[in-house]
Amino acid sequence: MKLRRSSRLVDMTVYLLRHPHQIISLSYFSDRYESAKSSISEDLTIIKENFETQGVGRLQTLPGAAGGVSYLPFMNGREAENFLAELKEQMTDTNRLLPGGYLYMTDILGRPDVVNAIGRLIASVFVDEKIDAVMTMETKGIPLAYAVAFQCSAPVVVVRRSSKVTEGSTVSINYISGSSKRIQTMVLPRRSLKKGARVLIVDDFMKAGGTMKGMINLTGEFGATVAGMAVFVEKEDEQPKLVGNYTSLLRLSIPEQENRLSMENGNVMDFFTGPGTGGSLENRR
């Protein structure tokens, strides 16, 4: 159908948001709207400026025959800061304290808008990595993994505690839970991961990091590589973490024998401000 610029802008925006990290050829759009490629290029310039100013993401143009345009979701530093500030306010509530040093987060992680924003934030950190799959451990990590995976345009693989008939043959490993020191099992369907796949591991909560370490080992069993690790909330512990080099959005401390908790930003904000990661907060804003 032939569309005017104003309609093209609306339609292209919808299309790009639904197809992150995918290369869309200019011909696709010019056929879709029966418009010249030069007009499409002008449209994309308008969208690009807008996406960058508003912190929606980057629009990357790839020249040449295999070229086109690719929308890379990217939350800017200011939105990340505001989003984490809002979460901290909601989560620093002693009514949320549960036995065993856990925190009640079910209501917050039950909100799809919050989960989608977490997904956009984590995907921003790994925007320049090639991600073939997003891995998580059932159950609480699942919504987060899908939110991240959508923004990375990658499938989700869900690790389970035991094998299920609906998943066909599986690979399983034993691992030691970091906090309880108990031996536990994790299982992944054999068809889930290809050799050499680059895996982003995502989870909702990390205490000592035993589960995360298990998922690293499981990734190795498939001949796949860990491209990155991200957790929503990490808990400050007396014991050192079993894994390093992960991104955390929030950091929880529960002082011993006191009925209080504190929540601060995790290391994710270093990504927006850190010297080794592409410049100052201003640049990334």
Place this chain on the structure above:
Amino acid sequence: MKLRRSSRLVDMTVYLLRHPHQIISLSYFSDRYESAKSSISEDLTIIKENFETQGVGRLQTLPGAAGGVSYLPFMNGREAENFLAELKEQMTDTNRLLPGGYLYMTDILGRPDVVNAIGRLIASVFVDEKIDAVMTMETKGIPLAYAVAFQCSAPVVVVRRSSKVTEGSTVSINYISGSSKRIQTMVLPRRSLKKGARVLIVDDFMKAGGTMKGMINLTGEFGATVAGMAVFVEKEDEQPKLVGNYTSLLRLSIPEQENRLSMENGNVMDFFTGPGTGGSLENRR
């Protein structure tokens, strides 16, 4: 910031897509863009036409002091038909048959784009219902529930097979699995549902409907109401289903003792064509 029409259109489109089923006042947009309400109204007319032509959804204008605009995601009949056709093609593969009359769908439900499209389709069926929460049973239903819940702007509540320390106090019921006739337990945190809440129940697979019936009973325990039920795949069975009045996207048959399966559209397409549901397929297209 002051924006030109072309930039406003891009930004408003992003904003509307991220805030389905929410009333946004014209003042919000006119403040955001430092533009007259009359210009905003014109912008919305362009977006509305486009969303309706392209099957993105409806844009509902609510007049008066509490008024504004609301974006209601709605997949049209043609997109629904094409989407189901694609799924049927991928799923009608005897390699997917598993012992016990199950189907391997982990790869398909691992794709966030597929899951999001299922969410848009189910949300379309319930577009005119007030939905306060989307309920599902762990584990496979979770991604679907979030995809639906985002489009309905409602939180997700996840029913579990046993209570977990991270969820606080819980309500549990026993139910009889429809296929295996075994007594099983389902559990939901006490804080999950308010009395009178209207609940949309979503699941990935239904055999006899025992799990679905359990979730109906559990909803009743909270003094909440079932606003609707939807399953991705229902399986044809010799025994009659334990529940009625649900929406299914696909219907699977596995003839006894034969190594084949067939997959056809579920009753969801009646919504787009049925006489009692607002008109012909053409109208809903």
